[in-house]
Amino acid sequence: xxxxxxxxxxxxxxxKTVLTATFAxxxxxxxxxxxxxxxxxxTHGLTLLYLSEVKKHMDGIEGGNGTPKxxxxxxxxxxxxxxITLNSQVSLVPATYDFKEAEEFSHHDFTIFLRELLKKLxxxxxxxxxxxxxxxxxxxxxxxxxxxxxxxxxxxxxxPMSAAGVERLKGLLxxxxxxxxxxxxxxxxxxxFVDTFSDFLEVTKYLxxxxxxxxxxxxxxxxxxxxxxxxGNEYTLAVMQTLKGLLGEDIGxxxxxxxxxxxxxxxxxLEEQYRDAEKELEGLLKAKARYEQEQVKRRFAKRMSFLIxxxxxxxxxxxxxxxxxxxxxFSSKLMLALIAGGFLMVGIMFSFYYVQLSEKKRExxxxxxxxVRQAGILEDRLKRLEILRKGDLKTLIKKRQExxx
Ligand SMILES: Nc1ncnc2c1ncn2[C@@H]1O[C@H](COP(=O)(O)OP(=O)(O)OP(=O)(O)O)[C@@H](O)[C@H]1O
Ligand SMILES: [Mg+2]
Numbered sequence: 001x002x003x004x005x006x007x008x009x010x011x012x013x014x015x016k017t018v019l020t021a022t023f024a025x026x027x028x029x030x031x032x033x034x035x036x037x038x039x040x041x042x043t044h045g046l047t048l049l050y051l052s053e054v055k056k057h058m059d060g061i062e063g064g065n066g067t068p069k070x071x072x073x074x075x076x077x078x079x080x081x082x083x084i085t086l087n088s089q090v091s092l093v094p095a096t097y098d099f100k101e102a103e104e105f106s107h108h109d110f111t112i113f114l115r116e117l118l119k120k121l122x123x124x125x126x127x128x129x130x131x132x133x134x135x136x137x138x139x140x141x142x143x144x145x146x147x148x149x150x151x152x153x154x155x156x157x158x159x160p161m162s163a164a165g166v167e168r169l170k171g172l173l174x175x176x177x178x179x180x181x182x183x184x185x186x187x188x189x190x191x192x193f194v195d196t197f198s199d200f201l202e203v204t205k206y207l208x209x210x211x212x213x214x215x216x217x218x219x220x221x222x223x224x225x226x227x228x229x230x231x232g233n234e235y236t237l238a239v240m241q242t243l244k245g246l247l248g249e250d251i252g253x254x255x256x257x258x259x260x261x262x263x264x265x266x267x268x269x270l271e272e273q274y275r276d277a278e279k280e281l282e283g284l285l286k287a288k289a290r291y292e293q294e295q296v297k298r299r300f301a302k303r304m305s306f307l308i309x310x311x312x313x314x315x316x317x318x319x320x321x322x323x324x325x326x327x328x329x330f331s332s333k334l335m336l337a338l339i340a341g342g343f344l345m346v347g348i349m350f351s352f353y354y355v356q357l358s359e360k361k362r363e364x365x366x367x368x369x370x371x372v373r374q375a376g377i378l379e380d381r382l383k384r385l386e387i388l389r390k391g392d393l394k395t396l397i398k399k400r401q402e403x404x405x
Contacts, residue, residue, distance in 0.1 A: 010165030312347030
């Protein structure tokens, strides 16, 4: 036996249609059988949102079985074949299939018809959502009344005029919109108001508000919803929170399970990223150790080349000392000069080698600071990923958008 909710509002455009479709889609995704009925005779918002699927359903039936019936297509009659199963697996009774101006029907007959329709359908669903027309005309009043729906969600924007509208609606339908069966859902609330508003939630029958979200506008303009059923997003989190308040235990465990699976979906690539970063860091540290060893060798070679250079140059200087001190024969002088010249040449070569090693020292210095910088980045990344690996869905969704360094 399903619970029937009516989405109503005092002013148009507060977001009833988007919320009806969003709530129904989310509940279906967590395994609840959900039906939406477009009770808005003026704008057919829900029917238009799913127009291509409505038309496809109509074409499928029109083959030989006549035209399917929407809620307001006369004569009043809706059977199982007129209920569409949308791609999202949510069921929908559209306002109309033929989009002609419906003939005026008797309100009395419509009341009986709607009641019977709901009686027939409610066995097959866990939740039924009625998307009513804004304001308090006869049909909206009917949809809001206890005869038709179990509970009413008044969707309103967060401004003084809308708040006055909600009060006016509550005042007008005092008998029907009793505290027990009426919720107020503030929609399109600026995100910075949402936190402060939460303080009031305990004392008034307000549902957790839905923030204004550019993704909703973008999605709606393409006849889509902003829900992300694969990974979740901030909007989906807000919807989850509101539904928890509205349906409590009826969906508590399903929501937890859903959130856990999404968290796993997000964590899976993070685990890979973590392993990759670990490997990268390991490789970097190994390369750094190799560089350090090379540097020790280089330092030794540099010292040795300095020593050898100075020794060889000193030896070549010895030639002049010896030449001044002793008188040598021409051939001995020549030999000594050759030896001294040889020492000098080799000494000069070693001095080049020494300069080369000094150059290398500079290169090593640059390389070393690159290692340190890269290792620092990788370590930060690992720390961040470590926090995320342990985070809940909310943390994961918030951090998912940020670059991982
Ligand atoms: N949370 C949100 N953030 C930003 N825009 C939103 C949000 N919810 C709804 N909207 C936008 O508000 C507009 C009206 O939404 P919607 O058609 O659902 O309102 P409605 O109450 O059904 O209107 P009507 O009274 O005409 O049937 C749409 O353009 C939609 O994109
Ligand atoms: Mg609407």
